[in-house]
Each structure stands twice: as structure tokens, then as C-alpha cells.
Amino acid sequence: MQSEIDKTSQKFESEIEKIHNLEDLENLRILYIGRKKGILNSLFDKLKTLPNQEKVVLGPLLNTLKNTIESKLKAKLNSLSAISGNKKIDISAPGKNSQLGYLNPLTIVLEDMKDIFHHLGFTFVDGPEVESDVYNFQKLRLHKDHPARDAQQTYYLDEDILLRTHTSSMQIRYMENNAPPIRIISPGRVFRRDQIDATHLPSFMQFEGLLVDKETTLGELIGTIKYFIRECFGRDIQVRVYGHHFPYTEPSIEVEMFHPKLNKWVEMGGAGIVHPEVLSGVGINPDEYHGWAFGFGWERLAMLKYGIDDIRLFYQGDKRFLEQF
Amino acid sequence: MKLPLSWLKDFVEIEHKPEKLAEELLLSGTKVEETAKSGEDYVFDLEITSNRADCLSIYGLSREVSAISNKTLRDFSTNPVSGENETPGFEINISNKSLMPYFGAVVLENLEIKPSSSQIKERLQKCGIRDLLNLIDITNYVMLETGQPMHAFDYDKVSGHVLNVRESTDGEKVTPIDGVVRTLKAGSIIIEDNEKLIDLAGIMGGKNSEVSEKTKRALLLVPIYDPVRIRKTSLHLGLRTEASNRFEKLLDNEGPAKALERAVELAENDCNARAFSKPVFRLPNEAKNSIEFDLNLIPKVLGLHLTPDQVSQILKSLGFQTVYLPLSETPTLRIDIPSWRRDIENPVDILEEIGRIYGYNALPTTLPSGTPPLRTEGRDLVSVIKHTLVDWGFLEAVGYTLVGKTDIENLGLDSANLAKVKQPMSQDFEYLRPTLLTGLLNSARGNQKNGFNYPYFEIGRIFVEKFNPENLLTNQPKILAGIYPTQDFYTLKGLLEDLLNRIKFNGSLVFRDGELEFCDSFQTATVTAGDSGLGKMGKLKTSVLNTFDLEGNWFYFEFFLDKIVSFSNTAVSFKPLPKYPSVSQDISILLPQNTTIEAILNVIDSANEILLVDRQISDIYTNQSLGTGKRSVSIKLTFQSPEKTLIEDEVNGLRKNIEKLLKDGLNCELRS
Numbered sequence: 003m004q005s006e007i008d009k010t011s012q013k014f015e016s017e018i019e020k021i022h023n024l025e026d027l028e029n030l031r032i033l034y035i036g037r038k039k040g041i042l043n044s045l046f047d048k049l050k051t052l053p054n055q056e057k058v059v060l061g062p063l064l065n066t067l068k069n070t071i072e073s074k075l076k077a078k079l080n081s082l083s084a085i086s087g088n089k090k091i092d093i094s095a096p097g098k099n100s101q102l103g104y105l106n107p108l109t110i111v112l113e114d115m116k117d118i119f120h121h122l123g124f125t126f127v128d129g130p131e132v133e134s135d136v137y138n139f140q141k142l143r144l145h146k147d148h149p150a151r152d153a154q155q156t157y158y159l160d161e162d163i164l165l166r167t168h169t170s171s172m173q174i175r176y177m178e179n180n181a182p183p184i185r186i187i188s189p190g191r192v193f194r195r196d197q198i199d200a201t202h203l204p205s206f207m208q209f210e211g212l213l214v215d216k217e218t219t220l221g222e223l224i225g226t227i228k229y230f231i232r233e234c235f236g237r238d239i240q241v242r243v244y245g246h247h248f249p250y251t252e253p254s255i256e257v258e259m260f261h262p263k264l265n266k267w268v269e270m271g272g273a274g275i276v277h278p279e280v281l282s283g284v285g286i287n288p289d290e291y292h293g294w295a296f297g298f299g300w301e302r303l304a305m306l307k308y309g310i311d312d313i314r315l316f317y318q319g320d321k322r323f324l325e326q327f
Numbered sequence: 328m329k330l331p332l333s334w335l336k337d338f339v340e341i342e343h344k345p346e347k348l349a350e351e352l353l354l355s356g357t358k359v360e361e362t363a364k365s366g367e368d369y370v371f372d373l374e375i376t377s378n379r380a381d382c383l384s385i386y387g388l389s390r391e392v393s394a395i396s397n398k399t400l401r402d403f404s405t406n407p408v409s410g411e412n413e414t415p416g417f418e419i420n421i422s423n424k425s426l427m428p429y430f431g432a433v434v435l436e437n438l439e440i441k442p443s444s445s446q447i448k449e450r451l452q453k454c455g456i457r458d459l460l461n462l463i464d465i466t467n468y469v470m471l472e473t474g475q476p477m478h479a480f481d482y483d484k485v486s487g488h489v490l491n492v493r494e495s496t497d498g499e500k501v502t503p504i505d506g507v508v509r510t511l512k513a514g515s516i517i518i519e520d521n522e523k524l525i526d527l528a529g530i531m532g533g534k535n536s537e538v539s540e541k542t543k544r545a546l547l548l549v550p551i552y553d554p555v556r557i558r559k560t561s562l563h564l565g566l567r568t569e570a571s572n573r574f575e576k577l578l579d580n581e582g583p584a585k586a587l588e589r590a591v592e593l594a595e596n597d598c599n600a601r602a603f604s605k606p607v608f609r610l611p612n613e614a615k616n617s618i619e620f621d622l623n624l625i626p627k628v629l630g631l632h633l634t635p636d637q638v639s640q641i642l643k644s645l646g647f648q649t650v651y652l653p654l655s656e657t658p659t660l661r662i663d664i665p666s667w668r669r670d671i672e673n674p675v676d677i678l679e680e681i682g683r684i685y686g687y688n689a690l691p692t693t694l695p696s697g698t699p700p701l702r703t704e705g706r707d708l709v710s711v712i713k714h715t716l717v718d719w720g721f722l723e724a725v726g727y728t729l730v731g732k733t734d735i736e737n738l739g740l741d742s743a744n745l746a747k748v749k750q751p752m753s754q755d756f757e758y759l760r761p762t763l764l765t766g767l768l769n770s771a772r773g774n775q776k777n778g779f780n781y782p783y784f785e786i787g788r789i790f791v792e793k794f795n796p797e798n799l800l801t802n803q804p805k806i807l808a809g810i811y812p813t814q815d816f817y818t819l820k821g822l823l824e825d826l827l828n829r830i831k832f833n834g835s836l837v838f839r840d841g842e843l844e845f846c847d848s849f850q851t852a853t854v855t856a857g858d859s860g861l862g863k864m865g866k867l868k869t870s871v872l873n874t875f876d877l878e879g880n881w882f883y884f885e886f887f888l889d890k891i892v893s894f895s896n897t898a899v900s901f902k903p904l905p906k907y908p909s910v911s912q913d914i915s916i917l918l919p920q921n922t923t924i925e926a927i928l929n930v931i932d933s934a935n936e937i938l939l940v941d942r943q944i945s946d947i948y949t950n951q952s953l954g955t956g957k958r959s960v961s962i963k964l965t966f967q968s969p970e971k972t973l974i975e976d977e978v979n980g981l982r983k984n985i986e987k988l989l990k991d992g993l994n995c996e997l998r999s
Contacts, residue, residue, distance in 0.1 A: 103717040103781065106725050113710065123699020131728065131788055132746070132759070132803050134796070147555040149377045149575055157748040159759075163794050165728075165748065183700045191728060191788075195752055204756045205728050215697040220682065221630030225692035245356025245683035247376035253629075253679035255687055256358075275628055278675060292628060319724040319770025321779045 104324035129172040142250035165193035169210035207300035214293035223294040271298030338389035378670040380576035384474030394644040405588035410602035422493040431583035433606035475586035476570035482544035487521030503531035515560040529574040549583040577669035726766020729756035739844040759790035763808040784809035808885040833896030862886035909967035918995035941965040
């Protein structure tokens with residue numbers, strides 16, 4: 003038996019040298035340590051028939067042989083696998099891409115705004131696009147015959163129901179249902195009867211900001227707007243405001259920023275201190291609370307930020323447009 | 328409003344260059360939209376806000392310039408008018424005082440009507456007003472200079488020399504000086520003499536009484552009209568003039584006095600005019616308006632610290648007289664409001680005057696100092712939905728709210744009960760969209776023409792039916808909808824299930840046969856959870872795709888956004904991981920094709936077997952060899968116990984129980 007063990011060992015050593023692929027290696031493995039008909043299997047069977055003195059000596063030798071064969075087979079397997087994995091490939095050939103989709107840049111801008119305004123403690127809320135004349139105009143001090151409301155610019159569905167002309171109606175809706183302190187941003191669609199061209203559509207998007215608190219000033223309003231514009235366009239951007247008029251704010255201002263590429267002042271939107279009559283109209287005491295609000299064009303912001311020149315592109319869903327953002 | 332700087336210089340010194348002056352005006356609230364050069368002169372084209380009727384005049388703008396540049400404003404001095412006659416030579420009757428509450432009027436005789444002098448012509452032209460004849464030009468000139476419009480009638484064409492001011496009735500006709508006959512509604516202000524209508528008051532004079540070269544005597548009327556009626560008439564007729572633009576705003580009720588005197592002075596110089604008598608005036612008799620202004624508002628609202636003197640100075644420069652009341656509880660200024668500032672009603676209006684003259688850009692700016700309110704927004708699930716879909720290859724569409732009838736009918740929908748706008752700009756933008764589908768299809772077609780086939784989604788509002796006060800808030804739900812290029816129902820079904828999984832949808836989702844007008848009958852589903860109808864999906868009809876010029880197979884889906892979000896379970900409670908391994912076994916059954924998977928799963932679930940932790944359909948197989956109308960369904964059952972590892976015999980037993988239930992409950996055969 004001893005000589006059989008030695009011979010098996012030598013034979014294995016010479017045979018494993020000749021193995022160069024995984025298939026042959028597997029066959030060799032089965033030949034030597036395959037469960038049913040492997041050479042070592044039959045040697046172990048033979049061991050069982052030997053007298054004890056021989057078993058005690060040959061047993062461990064046979065085990066050692068088995069372990070050696072197993073570990074050498076394993077090492078060979080590893081080195082063969084590594085080699086076959088090392089075939090040269092062209093690293094510069096294209097990767098297998100999936101077809102990615104794209105968000106509309108309006109959504110990207112909104113997410114940026116959420117980032118900026120969440121930082122200041124503002125909550126985002128949404129409101130109805132079809133509104134009543136009362137919420138869109140009257141509660142904002144734009145009474146039925148006010149010269150500031152031009153009937154040609156409003157889409158009416160009937161006498162008192164219209165497509166909202168600004169997001170300012172949300173100020174009223176929110177204040178009627180929530181007590182101060184209030185900090186909200188309300189982005190959404192608004193509608194104006196305009197001739198359709200590269201910068202005008204029947205509807206466009208605005209976002210409204212409103213803050214109502216025991217103490218707040220015009221300085222905080224302007225500071226907040228400056229902060230937002232600078233976070234959006236760059237920390238060095240110049241911002242200026244000038245006097246204007248809205249029936250629902252007093253004082254009222256317009257906001258402009260100096261656009262570095264266009265090299266001129268561009269309008270960003272309007273803002274102002276909420277008129278005390280608007281506050282008392284929603285049940286907030288104007289002697290106790292002060293508020294301010296602003297309204298900016300949402301597409302306009304995206305157009306200024308990205309240099310988009312036609313508002314209709316936001317609505318056409320062209321992949322060649324969307325994938326740029 | 329056009330402002331020639333040369334005219335401005337009549338009343339205030341201009342120190343700055345035009346660009347600088349324009350900037351100062353802009354910052355204080357008067358926007359210069361354009362600066363034009365006219366010879367040596369500059370003409371500003373200004374945007375005047377609707378609350379500042381006083382700025383629709385050269386003098387009013389001069390006052391603004393004097394306040395912002397700290398230069399003295401010259402008085403607008405005029406001389407009282409007198410004439411030889413005791414009686415005025417005319418009568419004015421006003422049916423309702425509110426129509427024309429204040430006015431001034433005088434007859435001018437001895438007139439020589441001819442073209443104006445060059446200075447008046449030039450100034451009118453710079454302001455964009457055509458020059459005609461000297462007396463008419465003077466009325467326009469004084470209107471521009473003072474902001475007070477006025478009208479000259481040919482006195483001899485005014486029958487009975489009487490002006491009867493009344494409201495029009497429905498259907499009355501008038502022919503103003505442009506020669507176009509206008510039909511009026513009830514409520515417009517008109518003037519008639521003994522015989523005929525001679526004036527569309529506040530808007531345009533009548534052709535039959537206009538001044539011409541032959542006019543020898545004129546009746547000059549300088550009125551204040553009811554602004555609301557003027558505006559209504561102007562809108563109704565679509566007729567807007569320099570005069571009506573002023574009359575529809577709140578004018579200085581004392582304005583007619585100086586304006587009339589100025590006009591007469593110019594007419595004496597240019598038309599050889601002579602006043603027939605002293606003018607007839609009806610002017611306000613009320614006490615001056617005054618406001619008690621709490622000076623503490625300035626730091627409180629503007630965030631600015633000014634002394635009472637500084638405040639007084641700013642207000643004085645605008646023509647407000649102030650008195651400091653030191654003995655009142657809080658430091659107060661009593662401010663007299665001049666008659667030309669009818670936009671000043673309460674303390675916040677004063678705050679605006681102070682702020683804009685001081686300069687808003689000089690205010691100290693900070694971020695909000697108060698405590699932010701508690702946040703009520705939950706996790707942004709809309710963002711999760713959008714990002715998930717985009718990562719799976721969808722493009723995000725944003726569609727138009729207003730759509731055309733054609734698009735609606737091309738989907739097989741009836742436009743009769745849909746909401747629409749009364750005055751659409753075009754037929755393509757008339758109806759409020761009842762579905763997001765038209766926008767999605769149009770976007771997909773555009774891309775297909777460029778060689779791309781992408782799925783699309785949109786989150787936006789739809790408008791179910793016509794609006795009324797009761798359904799205002801509920802008739803415009805937010806919808807998540809999309810289209811997907813595939814022929815396989817189950818591809819989209821799986822995607823939607825995965826999407827709801829992403830927002831932690833916590834409900835039993837059930838897909839059943841459903842209907843959509845624009846989808847094929849047997850491949851359309853309603854999606855519900857409990858009693859809640861969540862949405863639908865279906866294969867778009869080829870006929871619909873054809874009308875939208877879209878090729879290939881497309882599926883559509885829609886969900887009520889608020890409903891699916893309401894099922895999102897963010898209150899997760901961790902369940903410990905199982906200690907012991909699970910064991911799976913497959914069963915296959917042969918059963919009629921029209922027995923649904925839902926029915927099979929219901930039978931399995933009805934076993935209420937605690938140890939059955941999952942059941943998955945692993946295969947659905949149809950083949951002729953199975954027999955007609957039959958199919959084979961394989962189900963992988965997974966068993967697991969929290970207390971021990973189940974042995975093969977136990978699992979076999981559990982499986983056999985389920986097999987028996989299926990056999991008994993569904994009339995099916997077991998296949999090994």
C-alpha cells in the first residue's frame with residue numbers, strides 16, 4: 003500500500019503539470035478525488051481492509067496525500083481562472099449604458115429653490131389653479147373696478163371663476179387656515195391672456211413667498227431676496243430694488259439683478275410689505291403682525307440661469323432640450 | 328407717459344446727466360423704460376403705476392424730481408380769470424352729482440383758431456400727441472402739464488348753450504371726433520345739449536361740437552368724472568385715450584382751478600382769446616385729509632432709524648406738511664395730505680413715501696430673525712416619484728393646461744361638459760385639460776420625429792368638468808400620468824407596482840378589468856386599494872395613436888397623486904430578521920384560462936397558513952397540448968417558521984394542504 007501511495011503522489015504531480023485549462027483540471031479532480039470512482043476513494047476503501055497496525059501508519063499518510071492533492075488542485079484552479087480573466091480587452095470601447103430619463107429643468111430649479119428656502123425655514127405649499135375672483139383679486143384689494151386689474155388680461159370661466167393670474171391668491175388661502183408665524187413658498191401655474199410668442203404663453207409658472215411674524219421688516223424682505231438670488235446665480239451677483247406699486251403690498255418694490263452674461267439689469271419679480279387691510283381681511287391683526295411677500299417668474303428664473311431663449315421649450319418635451327439639464 | 332427734459336426744466340433744475348436722472352427716477356418708483364434723444368433734448372418714456380395719477384403730468388413729475396434730487400420746485404402760478412359779463416353764458420345740469428362731482432368752465436370769445444406756436448407743437452410731438460389747432464392743442468398741452476384733462480366745445484354748436492351731463496341708456500349712439508359711431512351700454516357718462524349728444528365724456532369729444540378753424544367762441548370744460556364709469560366705458564368700447572387714462576384714476580379734485588386758469592392764459596396768448604366772464608367752479612369744500620403717523624413704524628417696518636426731522640424733511644419735499652406731536656403716547660407726526668395725492672390713505676402709504684425717497688437700496692438688509700414655524704411638509708414623495716421615473720428612463724413632460732377641442736375629441740372624449748375659458752386667445756387654448764394624455768402624446772410624437780422613443784410622465788392638474796362655487800377645490804385634482812412604449816401589459820404593471828413600492832405604498836393593490844375611452848377594452852385596468860380608486864392603466868388604441876401621429880405600441884397610466892401619497896407609510900416599524908431558513912416548493916396546476924391569478928391567490932391566502940410567508944407566480948404557460956381553454960400556472964410557495972427549521976416532511980404536508988384547497992376550490996388538476 004505504501005508504494006501505491008507514493009506512486010499515486012508522483013503520478014499526480016506529473017499530471018497536474020500538464021493541465022492548462024479548466025476542463026482538464028476538472029477531469030483530473032474527478033479522477034483522483036471524485037466521490038464515486040476517484041483513485042483516492044478506492045485507496046481509502048482498501049485502507050479499511052488492512053490490519054490496524056498498518057492502518058495507524060498508512061491512514062495519516064493517505065490523508066496527507068488527499069490534502070496535498072486538494073490544495074494543489076485548488077491552487078491550479080485559481081491560477082487558471084486568473085489567467086483566463088486576463089485576456090486583453092479594449093478599455094476604450096463604449097460601456098453598456100441604459101437609457102436614462104431627464105427631469106424638466108423647471109423641476110430642477112424647484113428643487114434648488116427648496117434647498118435654498120428650506121434652509122430659511124420655509125414650507126412649500128400648493129394651491130388651486132382655477133380660483134374665485136374673491137381670492138384672486140378682491141381679498142388682495144383689487145376690487146371689481148380697480149384700474150390695476152385689466153379684464154383683457156384675465157381668463158374668466160364665468161362671472162366669478164377664473165384662471166388665477168398670480169400665485170398671490172395662495173397668500174390668502176394659507177393665511178385663512180394658518181396662524182402666524184408663517185413662512186411659505188407656493189410655486190404654481192398662473193394664467194394671462196397674452197399674445198403667444200417666445201416669451202409669452204397662456205400660462206406660465208410663478209412662485210410666491212410669504213412671511214408673517216410678530217416682527218419683520220422690509221430690510222428682511224430685501225435680505226431674503228438677495229440671499230436667494232445669490233444662492234441661485236452666484237454670490238457676487240448685484241441686486242437692486244426700486245419703488246413700484248401693487249394694491250396688496252405697501253411699500254411695494256421691484257427686484258432686479260445685474261445679469262453677468264447679458265450685461266444689464268434684468269427684472270426678477272415684485273415684492274412688498276403685506277397691506278394691513280389684506281392681513282385684517284384674513285383675520286390677522288395688523289398691529290400685532292407684519293408680513294411681506296414676493297412673486298417671481300419660475301420659467302424666467304430658469305431662462306436667466308441657463309440662457310434658455312424660448313419659453314415654449316419647457317412645454318414641448320424635446321429630449322434634446324431636457325437632456326441638457 | 329413721455330417726459331421731455333426741456334419741459335421738466337420749466338419747473339425744476341436738473342443737475343444730473345439724463346442716465347443718472349433716469350436711474351434716480353427708477354429707484355424712487357418711476358420707471359424710465361426708454362430714453363430718446365430729440366435734438367438737444369432728451370425724452371423719457373415712463374411707466375407710471377396706476378396709483379400715481381399725479382405723475383401723469385409734467386408738473387407732478389417735476390415734483391418727484393425735486394424731491395429725489397433735493398432741488399427747489401417752482402410754483403405752478405396762475406392768475407385768476409375774469410371777464411366783462413356777469414352771467415357765464417351757459418348752463419350745466421348734472422343729473423347725478425357723482426357723474427361729474429367737480430368742474431370748472433368758462434366761455435372764451437374772440438378766438439382766432441389756427442395751428443399752434445412751435446413750442447407747443449414741439450412739446451406735444453415729443454409727448455406723442457398730434458398737434459391740430461391751437462385751442463385743441465392747448466387743452467392737450469395743459470392736460471400733459473397739469474395732469475388735468477379738459478375739453479373745448481364750439482360754443483355756437485352747443486344748442487341752447489347748455490350742457491346736460493347724464494348717464495347713457497342701452498343702445499345710445501355717439502360719434503366722437505374720430506368719426507366712428509359707437510353704441511353705448513347704460514351707465515356711460517355723456518353730455519348733451521338741447522338737441523343732441525355732444526360728448527362721450529372723459530373719453531373723446533363729439534364730432535358735432537368740435538372746435539374748427541371757423542370756431543369764434545368756445546366753451547371750455549375742465550371736469551372731474553366718476554373714475555369707475557369712465558373705466559367701464561373705456562373697456563367696453565375698447566377705447567383708451569390720454570384723457571380717459573387720467574379720468575379713470577383718482578385725480579386731484581382741486582385740479583380744475585389751476586388747469587383752467589393756465590389754459591385761459593395760453594389761449595389769451597395764442598388764440599387771442601378773451602374770457603366771457605368769471606369761470607364757474609364747483610370745487611371741493613372739505614377739510615384737508617390728514618394722517619396721524621406713528622414714527623415707530625419706521626424702524627418696525629422699514630428697519631430704518633430716522634429722526635423726526637429727517638422724516639419731516641422727506642415728506643416736505645413731496646409737498647406734505649407735517650406737525651410733530653411730542654405729547655402723544657408714541658412719537659407721532661400729523662401729516663396733511665395734499666389734494667393731488669389721493670393714493671395716500673393710511674400710515675403704510677406714508678412709509679412707502681419715506682422708504683422710496685430715502686432709497687430702498689440703502690436699507691440695512693438681513694435674513695428673517697424670527698423663529699421658523701414648525702415644518703408640516705412630510706417626506707417629498709413627489710420628488711421621489713419624479714426621480715425614480717427619470718432613473719428608469721422616463722422624460723418629464725410639462726403640458727399646457729389649455730387644450731383645443733380637436734385634441735380632446737381625438738381621444739374620444741366629449742367636450743360638452745368640460746370647463747373652458749370665455750375668451751380664448753385661440754382655438755388651441757380653449758378647454759381646461761381633462762387629462763394629461765394630450766400633452767404626453769404630443770411630446771412623444773415630437774421626439775419620435777427626431778428618432779427617440781422615450782416613455783413620458785407628468786404630474787399636473789386636470790379639470791374634470793365645468794366649475795361652480797361648490798366644486799371649485801375638488802374639480803382640479805393632481806394627477807400622475809404617463810405613457811410607455813411597450814406591447815406588454817405586464818411590463819407596465821410591474822413598473823407601476825415597483826413605483827408604488829418606492830413610495831412605501833402600504834395597501835393591497837388590486838388590478839381589475841377597467842375602461843378608458845382611449846384604450847383597448849381587454850387591456851385596460853382600474854387600480855384600487857380597499858375602497859379607494861387610485862387610477863387606471865391601459866393600452867392606447869391604435870386609432871388614437873394614429874390621430875396623434877405616433878407609431879408603435881404605447882400604454883398609458885394615471886393615478887390620483889394625493890390618493891397614492893396618502894397610502895405611503897412612513898411610520899415603519901422594524902421587524903427582526905427571521906432566525907431560521909425558509910423552504911420553497913413549487914406547485915403547478917392546470918386550470919381554465921378564465922380562472923384569474925387573483926382567484927388562485929385568494930384561495931391560497933384563504934388557507935390563512937401562518938407558516939406560508941410568500942407565494943409567487945413563477946410561471947404561466949399556455950400551449951395547445953394542455954387542452955383548449957386551459958393554462959398551467961406554477962406557484963412557488965415559501966414556508967418559514969420563527970421557531971425552528973422546517974423539515975421536508977412538514978413542508979410537504981403544508982404544500983399538500985394548499986394543493987388540496989386549490990383542487991377543491993378551483994376545479995383544477997395538479998401537475999407534478
